[in-house]
Structure formats: C-alpha cells, structure tokens
C-alpha cells in the first residue's frame with residue numbers, strides 16, 4: 172500500500188471514530204444551507220459545551236482545522252496531496268468543517284505570507300484552535316469600491332498607534348475578538364501609498380460596535396466606531412504605509428474563498444430533484460419541460476466547468492503560489508453563476524419558493540428562498556462584480572485605463 176493510501180485509511184478511520192453524529196451534514200441542526208451548525212469559535216461563542224466544541228478540539232489537536240499550515244504554528248503540516256485526501260474523506264463521511272471563519276480563510280493565510288515571526292507565533296495557533304474570532308475592517312461609509320479612499324486615521328504615539336474613524340458592513344464585528352483593518356497612516360502620500368494594515372483588539376474602550384438591522388430582522392453586519400482606539404506598533408503587518416499590498420493580497424484570499432464556497436454544493440442534482448418534484452416528470456422520468464431541461468443542463472455544465480477549472484488551477488499552481496488578480500475571474504464567475512442557479516431553483520419552486528417563515532413551507536423551501544436572497548450579497552462582498560470586471564480588464568488582460 173502506498174504512503175498516501177495508508178494515510179487515507181488512517182484518516183478515514185480517525186474521522187469516523189471522532190466526528191460526532193450531529194456534526195455530519197444532514198443531521199438536523201436548523202438551516203444547513205445557511206450555515207447553521209457551523210462553528211466560528213472565539214471568546215464570545217456560547218456553545219462551548221456542545222458536540223461542535225468537541226469536534227473542534229479533536230480536529231485542532233491534530234492541526235486539521237488548518238491542514239496545510241506549518242506544525243510550528245499549530246497547523247497540520249500536511250502536504251497538498253494529504254490535505255486533498257483529508258477533504259475528500261471528510262466529504263465522503265459527511266463531516267462538517269470543525270471550524271470556519273475569517274481567521275482560517277483570510278488573516279491566517281496573509282500572516283503566513285507577510286507576517287513576521289512574532290505575529291505568526293502569536294496569532295496563528297489561537298486561530299487553529301478557534302479561540303479567537305476575526306472580522307474585517309475594510310469598508311467605510313465613503314470607501315467601498317474605492318477602498319483606497321478610506322479615511323480612518325492612525326497616528327503614532329510611543330509604542331502604539333491611536334486610531335480614529337468608522338468602518339461599515341463589518342460582518343460579525345459584534346461576535347469578533349480581533350479585527351484586521353486598513354487605516355491611513357500618511358495623509359500626505361498618494362492615496363494608495365499612505366495606508367497601513369493593522370490588527371486591533373476589539374475588547375477596549377475605544378471600539379464601539381453597532382449591529383445594522385436588516386429588513387429580514389437579522390444583523391450580520393455592523394458599524395464599527397474607533398475613537399482613540401489603540402493598536403500596538405507590533406501589530407502592523409507588512410510594514411508601515413505598505414497596507415495596500417496587504418489589502419490586495421488578503422482580497423485575493425477572500426475572493427478565492429468566496430468562489431470555492433460554491434464548489435462544495437452537497438447535492439449536485441438539486442435542480443433536477445426540485446424540477447421533478449415541482450414541475451413533474453414525463454414517462455421515462457425526464458423533467459416535463461424541455462426549456463427547463465435545457466437551462467438546468469446549461470447551468471449544471473457551467474458549474475462543472477467552474478469546479479474543474481478551479482481544481483486544475485489549484486493543482487497547476489506552483490508550491491507557494493498565492494492568489495493574484497486572476498482570483499477576480501473566479502470570484503466574478505462563481506458568484507454570478509450562483510445567483511443564476513439559486514434564481515432558477517426558486518423559479519422551479521414557484522410560489523413555494525417565496526416563503527419566509529410559517530406553515531405552508533417545508534424547511535428545504537425556506538432554506539432555498541433565503542439562500543437565493545443571500546446569494547445577491549456574494550457578488551457585492553469582497554468587491555462587486557463591476558470591480559472584478561475592472562480588475563480582469565486592467566490587471567489580467569492588460570487593457571488600457
């Protein structure tokens with residue numbers, strides 16, 4: 172048996188013995204399509220005694236919440252081939268990820284790439300163990316697409332920076348312990364050159380978080396106010412006034428993460444199953460609507476092409492390759508495709524796809540409606556589709572401004 176085959180057998184046996192039944196996809200824990208039952212960790216997490224925490228602790232002890240990160244920082248130290256096997260076996264046994272969040276997908280990879288030794292040893296192990304939850308302080312009221320127009324200001328004061336300003340759309344700031352953020356450190360330099368990337372402890376008097384209530388009643392976003400908040404000078408990543416390079420690198424990780432999220436749909440035949448149920452079947456079992464069959468076939472092929480292209484790009488990437496402007500292609504394509512796909516699914520459901528709550532709709536129907544509405548945010552967060560097209564035009568295709 173090859174080493175990798177042996178590794179696969181070991182992983183399979185360990186996962187099966189250690190992943191609690193309630194942490195397998197399909198176990199009833201609320202609305203799975205919206206991420207219910209996933210564990211984000213952090214000091215404000217309330218479900219410390221649950222199976223989710225047990226699963227996290229077991230996976231973190233092996234470093235498998237961050238399988239490819241170096242063991243020195245608490246990661247699993249797995250090769251790409253081993254990490255692929257772990258992911259495949261988790262999918263096979265329907266194990267949910269033990270931990271999700273911006274620590275693993277955004278700030279962790281950035282620190283591995285640009286952090287100094289002290290920052291890596293300080294922050295990475297606690298991310299792996301899910302002890303600290305992170306949020307992203309990029310957008311401001313006047314700086315979204317034009318991110319480099321940001322105005323939150325940081326001024327040096329001894330061993331610290333004093334920060335004043337406002338961030339907006341800070342997802343889960345009210346549940347986070349730390350925030351990675353962009354601030355202006357030199358207002359006299361051209362706008363891209365006077366920005367720094369800093370890590371700020373949210374648990375201090377100068378940081379106020381106000382959830383923004385949406386029409387749905389949920390509050391995934393917050394406004395974050397910084398009034399004489401303090402950041403240790405040790406927590407500037409990548410050097411002072413070098414924040415724009417950090418911002419772009421991190422957005423590369425964010426855009427890859429968003430596009431890959433659609434690569435892992437649990438039910439590949441979801442559209443067909445829904446069409447059979449709500450539209451009906453002809454003799455022989457085909458969906459009883461030729462135009463709908465065409466649309467489903469097209470979208471299914473598009474999704475498969477995306478999945479294969481993502482896979483090919485990953486496998487072809489040289490060791491140490493980091494996502495660059497080409498991440499915009501995937502981010503644009505994946506999020507637009509997901510909007511089309513979820514709109515078609517809700518269309519197939521007809522009036523049953525328009526339920527918000529209450530009797531008359533089953534759990535799947537409510538999940539599809541909410542997933543359809545949530546999908547619209549995917550082509551805005553991490554930079555809108557228009558901005559991705561601008562980046563592709565300028566930085567991938569080299570077209571003139």
Ligand SMILES: Cc1cc2nc3c(=O)[nH]c(=O)nc-3n(C[C@H](O)[C@H](O)[C@H](O)COP(=O)(O)OP(=O)(O)OC[C@H]3O[C@@H](n4cnc5c(N)ncnc54)[C@H](O)[C@@H]3O)c2cc1C
Nearest residue numbers: 307308309310315316340341342548551552553554555557
């Ligand atoms: C679900 C979700 C989660 C988010 N989470 C976070 C978070 O955690 N942290 C954070 O910092 N931010 C977050 N954001 C904010 C997000 O990054 C911004 O909404 C996004 O960058 C767009 O900025 P804006 O909302 O200010 O829109 P604007 O920049 O005002 O854009 C408005 C419209 O104008 C278009 N437009 C603007 N400039 C151009 C141009 N040059 N060319 C063509 N079209 C243009 C845009 O495409 C858009 O359609 C989140 C947003 C969403 C939807």
